[in-house]
Amino acid sequence: MDRALLEQQMSELPIVQYEFFETGELVFSDRVRYVCETECPQYGKSWACPPGVGTVEACRARCLSYPHALLLVTMAEVEDISDIAETLSTRAPHEEITHQVDDLFRAQGLETYVLSTESCAVCGKCAYPDAPCRHPDRMYPCVESHGILILETGERYGLEFQYGGNVVTWYSLILYR
Numbered sequence: 317m318d319r320a321l322l323e324q325q326m327s328e329l330p331i332v333q334y335e336f337f338e339t340g341e342l343v344f345s346d347r348v349r350y351v352c353e354t355e356c357p358q359y360g361k362s363w364a365c366p367p368g369v370g371t372v373e374a375c376r377a378r379c380l381s382y383p384h385a386l387l388l389v390t391m392a393e394v395e396d397i398s399d400i401a402e403t404l405s406t407r408a409p410h411e412e413i414t415h416q417v418d419d420l421f422r423a424q425g426l427e428t429y430v431l432s433t434e435s436c437a438v439c440g441k442c443a444y445p446d447a448p449c450r451h452p453d454r455m456y457p458c459v460e461s462h463g464i465l466i467l468e469t470g471e472r473y474g475l476e477f478q479y480g481g482n483v484v485t486w487y488s489l490i491l492y493r
């Protein structure tokens with residue numbers, strides 16, 4: 317991988333922080349899955365969410381088959397962070413940046429497995445569970461769907477996920493081999 321080229325290309329995107337590390341450093345926990353199951357309205361509604369993504373152990377094994385990782389963070393300022401609709405409207409630009417970075421990795425001949433934010437919103441209505449995912453190449457499951465405690469990794473590298481005020485932060489993981 318030509319990391320210098322990649323970093324130069326990423327510097328042209330509105331990414332506020334990023335860190336390269338080894339996928340083996342990620343922390344997986346069934347507790348995260350429990351939160352999905354008990355608190356998330358998307359549970360059981362998408363191939364990008366549990367249980368469609370498989371068990372935490374299966375997710376962990378899939379992630380570890382891509383030994384290298386990049387965690388990237390973007391942020392956006394909103395008028396009122398308690399306005400859920402306004403806050404969620406900043407998600408699409410982050411997803412677009414994640415796609416662009418994924419494309420940069422692929423352009424170098426790398427295979428990627430990408431985890432991003434929330435549930436997949438590519439289709440108006442997800443094909444789950446009646447038919448296979450329609451766009452597996454564009455579908456990014458959310459980081460938490462795989463049982464990943466991302467704050468632990470972020471804190472280890474001094475990445476900020478909360479700036480306070482009306483600043484929304486989004487993060488994605490690009491796993492690669």
Ligand code: SF4
Pocket residue numbers: 362363364436437438439440441442443444448449450451452454455
């Ligand atoms: S791409 Fe479509 S079918 Fe696949 S997970 Fe996303 S919404 Fe569901």
